[in-house]
Amino acid sequence: MKAKPLFIATAVIEVGAGLGFAIAPALLVRILLGAPLDTPAGLLIARLAGAALIALGTACWLARNERNLAAGGLIVSMLFYNTAAALLLAYAGIGLRLSGIGLWPAVVLHAAMAVWCLACLIKK
Numbered sequence: 001m002k003a004k005p006l007f008i009a010t011a012v013i014e015v016g017a018g019l020g021f022a023i024a025p026a027l028l029v030r031i032l033l034g035a036p037l038d039t040p041a042g043l044l045i046a047r048l049a050g051a052a053l054i055a056l057g058t059a060c061w062l063a064r065n066e067r068n069l070a071a072g073g074l075i076v077s078m079l080f081y082n083t084a085a086a087l088l089l090a091y092a093g094i095g096l097r098l099s100g101i102g103l104w105p106a107v108v109l110h111a112a113m114a115v116w117c118l119a120c121l122i123k124k
Contacts, residue, residue: 003071003120007064010078010113014057021050033092034100056081072121079117086110 020028025046029037037046060078063071089107092098 003067003075004064006075006078006113006116006120007060007071009116011057011061011064013109013113014053014060016057018050018053018055018057021046021053023050025050030100031102032089032100032106033098033103035098075117075120079114079121082110082114082117086114 017028025043026037029035029042029046037043056078059074063074086107089103089110093103093107
């Protein structure tokens with residue numbers, strides 16, 4: 001399976017989410033978890049997470065035409081991130097009983113992205 005479409009999709013998704021967290025973190029947290037994000041520390045951490053997502057998306061965009069070891073390493077990193085994100089968000093819904101309109105779609109999206117990453121790694 002070719003990694004280029006994976007890198008492009010990841011770049012679009014993560015930069016979009018990162019910009020959302022950087023610009024309007026309280027709104028995105030309410031959509032995802034149905035809970036307020038109303039402390040300065042929480043807002044700062046959410047914005048920091050937004051910057052990290054923008055960095056991941058940028059790395060994927062820049063790697064979209066690469067077929068080297070670094071591109072494979074990036075796929076492994078994105079596999080870890082998407083698996084962790086899916087599990088943590090599912091835990092938020094099941095274990096913490098948080099629920100926002102975007103929670104389960106985000107779980108499904110991250111799980112699907114993790115499977116896509118795994119498929120790219122297996123194909124190599």
